[in-house]
Amino acid sequence: MNEYEKMWENLGLDVTLHNDLLKVISQNYQKMVGSQKNRPEGMKYFDEAIHESHGRRVKELITAKNEGKKIIGTFCIYVPEEIALAVDVVPIALCGGTQFSIPYAEKLFPRDICPLIKSTLGLAFSKTCPYAPIKNMAVGETTCDGKKKTWEILAEKVNFHVMEVPQKKEPIDIELWRQAVEEFRKKMEELSGKKLVSEKLTQTIKIMNDKRRALMKLAELRKTDPPPISGLDALVIMQVALIDEPVRFTAHLNALNSELEERVKKGISPFPKGTKRIMVSGCPAVIGNWKIHYLIETAGACIVADETCTGSRYFENLVDETPKDLSSQINAIADRYLKINCACFTPNKERIEGVITKAKEYKVDGVIQYILQYCHGYNIEAIRVDNALKSINIPTLKIETDYSEEDVGPLRTRIEAFLERLG
Ligand code: BJ8
Numbered sequence: 001m002n003e004y005e006k007m008w009e010n011l012g013l014d015v016t017l018h019n020d021l022l023k024v025i026s027q028n029y030q031k032m033v034g035s036q037k038n039r040p041e042g043m044k045y046f047d048e049a050i051h052e053s054h055g056r057r058v059k060e061l062i063t064a065k066n067e068g069k070k071i072i073g074t075f076c077i078y079v080p081e082e083i084a085l086a087v088d089v090v091p092i093a094l095c096g097g098t099q100f101s102i103p104y105a106e107k108l109f110p111r112d113i114c115p116l117i118k119s120t121l122g123l124a125f126s127k128t129c130p131y132a133p134i135k136n137m138a139v140g141e142t143t144c145d146g147k148k149k150t151w152e153i154l155a156e157k158v159n160f161h162v163m164e165v166p167q168k169k170e171p172i173d174i175e176l177w178r179q180a181v182e183e184f185r186k187k188m189e190e191l192s193g194k195k196l197v198s199e200k201l202t203q204t205i206k207i208m209n210d211k212r213r214a215l216m217k218l219a220e221l222r223k224t225d226p227p228p229i230s231g232l233d234a235l236v237i238m239q240v241a242l243i244d245e246p247v248r249f250t251a252h253l254n255a256l257n258s259e260l261e262e263r264v265k266k267g268i269s270p271f272p273k274g275t276k277r278i279m280v281s282g283c284p285a286v287i288g289n290w291k292i293h294y295l296i297e298t299a300g301a302c303i304v305a306d307e308t309c310t311g312s313r314y315f316e317n318l319v320d321e322t323p324k325d326l327s328s329q330i331n332a333i334a335d336r337y338l339k340i341n342c343a344c345f346t347p348n349k350e351r352i353e354g355v356i357t358k359a360k361e362y363k364v365d366g367v368i369q370y371i372l373q374y375c376h377g378y379n380i381e382a383i384r385v386d387n388a389l390k391s392i393n394i395p396t397l398k399i400e401t402d403y404s405e406e407d408v409g410p411l412r413t414r415i416e417a418f419l420e421r422l423g
Contacts, residue, residue, distance in 0.1 A: 004055045007062070011134065014127040021128045022054060024100050025288055032294040033232055038270045040263065042256030043233050049240040053287060057243060058130040064090055065134065070191050073135040075120065076143055077309045077340060078165050080333045082204040082319065083185050085246070087192040092131055093242035094138070096120035097288030099403040101128060113146045114374045115402040116286065121150065137191055139184070141165045143344040144377055161187050166338075167346055174338060181334040198326045205319045205329065211246045214253040215315035221260045222304045223362055226269035228260040231280070231303020232293040238310040239287045276301040276422050279362060281355055281385060282343075282370040282378045284309040289403060292370050292411075299415045301422075305362040307355055308370070313340050343377030351381070352388045359394050365422045368415070369398040395421060 001009070008015050029050060049057070061071055072084060073094040084091045096119030105122035123129035137159045140151040151162050164180045166173035185196055218237065221228055237256075241249060263269065278301045285292065285308065296303055306312060317339045320332040341351035359367055367389055369382045382398050389396045397418040401407055 004059075007059060008054075008130060011058075011130055012127060013130060013133075017126060018054070018128045018130075021098070021100050021123075025098060026051065028288070028290065032290040033236055036230055036232060036270060036297075038268070039233060040229055040256060040259050042252070042259045043229075043236070045252040045256075046233070046236050046240050049244055050236060050287060053243055054130050058134065060245070061090065061092065061131070061134050065136075070136045071131075071134050072188075072191070073131055073138045075139075075147065076141045076165075077314050078141050078143070078163060078337055078342075079139050080181055080184065080337055081246075082201065082208045082333060083181070083196065083330070084188050085204040085207065086200040087188050087194040087196050089188050089192050091139075092135070093286070094120055094123075094129070094131055094135075095242075095284070095286040096123045096129075097239075097286035097403065098123070099405070100288075101126055102403065109150075112374055113150075114144075114283075114372045116284070116372055116375075117146045117150055119288070119403060137161060137187070139163065139187075143342055144375065146374070165342075165344065167344065169338060169345060169350070174335070177338050178331055178334045181330060181337070185330060196326065198324060198329060201326065201329050202321075202324070205321055205333070207246050207250075209318045209321060211241070211250045211253075212315040212318055214250045214257065215241065217257045218253065218260070219305065219312060219315070221257060221264060224264050224269075225277070225363070226267075226271040226273050226275055227277075227302055227304050228263035228269055230270045230297055231278070231306070232290060232297055234303070235285060235290065235293050235306065235310060238306070238314065239285075241314065242286070242310070271302045276365045276419055277304045277363060278302065279305040279307060279355075279359055279364040279367045280311070280370050281307040281367055282382070283372040283375050284311075285370070286310060291403065291405075291408070292368070292399065292401070295408065295412055295415055296368060299412060299419055301366075301415075301419050304364060305358055307358055309340075309342070312354075312358065313342070343375075343381045348381060348384075352384055355385050356388055356392060359389060359392070364394065366395045366397065366418065368418070369396060371398060371400040373400055373402045 005015050070089045072091050074091050081091045101122030102118045104126035105118040124132040139161050141163045142148050142165050166176050317336050319336040323329045323332050371379045386396050
């Protein structure tokens with residue numbers, strides 16, 4: 001047994017099954033991401049971060065715990081990370097992006113729920129998620145029904161806190177959400193045994209805003225024709241953003257952005273100029289899930305924007321850094337997070353407008369709506385997104401899929417036909 005295998009065994013993982021999982025993920029990564037041509041040098045860090053997500057990163061979290069920090073597992077980008085970080089609680093995203101673990105969830109849960117939920121549960125049930133045993137608490141939210149009902153079951157077994165995300169954005173909802181954020185603060189204080197203080201929160205707001213600024217800069221660079229980086233690599237960066245230590249992540253992303261600026265000046269890109277520009281809009285694609293980006297870019301298009309939670313929804317809008325007293329800071333954090341436009345909101349005018357604005361800003365030729373099977377929110381909202389895009393003459397294609405490889409052939413045909421339609 002090597003050092004990591006011993007660590008996984010100590011965490012109670014099924015080491016043999018876990019090795020099988022890592023093999024599948026690494027083969028898929030090599031096939032879809034590693035095989036791309038003309039990648040930036042700076043992607044090496046992010047490749048390694050994916051590769052080490054169950055190794056070095058887990059080791060770091062164990063060290064952090066031994067030094068007195070606490071770990072929370074999260075499932076949604078509504079969890080205000082700066083509050084956790086300010087009381088020495090490390091948030092880590094637990095969402096699953098692999099088909100490998102889904103059969104383990106289907107032994108207990110209905111088959112007809114979204115693959116993201118099933119994959120996440122399957123990793124925990126099959127003892128192949130190293131983060132599950134490390135976390136001191138899981139933090140869920142009341143977004144979609146699949147998640148809400150799942151939390152009730154998990155809360156019977158593990159230390160679980162559910163944040164109440166409202167369904168609308170009226171004044172009464174803003175108040176409710178501010179209270180939910182305040183309650184989250186108390187939970188984090190209880191968990192860590194530390195009081196949240198304004199000075200520390202000022203620092204962590206800055207850390208998270210710096211991270212967002214770096215991601216915004218990357219998004220800006222993707223506006224170039226041709227973009228200096230593939231959509232698949234940009235997705236990998238986002239996936240790493242959800243699990244990496246934020247200061248280190250930002251430093252590496254800033255270095256990569258400088259390299260990308262040079263590539264823009266020299267006209268270096270993985271794509272020829274004039275390649276059809278696509279925006280992906282809809283559900284997140286977390287680690288293990290590179291399927292749609294791979295299919296789109298190997299069909300001859302480039303993805304230049306992602307209107308998803310592994311895209312712009314994660315980094316757009318900064319927390320206002322001007323308030324200096326604790327309660328105003330917490331409200332500023334709550335207000336920033338409530339600007340995230342998840343399809344769980346109604347009527348969600350802001351999301352539709354945001355898609356239109358982005359489609360124009362990034363000069364996209366078409367939008368592919370990426371819907372995970374049984375995600376009713378994004379699936380039904382796709383009708384409004386489609387109508388809005390049609391009104392500005394931007395063609396769209398809706399893809400509803402899961403994590404399996406079964407539909408890869410038909411999907412490839414549909415994507416190719418869509419790209420042909422773009423001329
Ligand atoms: S803010 S998108 S991260 S909830 S894909 S589990 S919605 S059935 S992941 Fe999400 Fe937060 Fe919204 Fe973003 Fe449910 Fe849909 Fe599955 Fe989803």
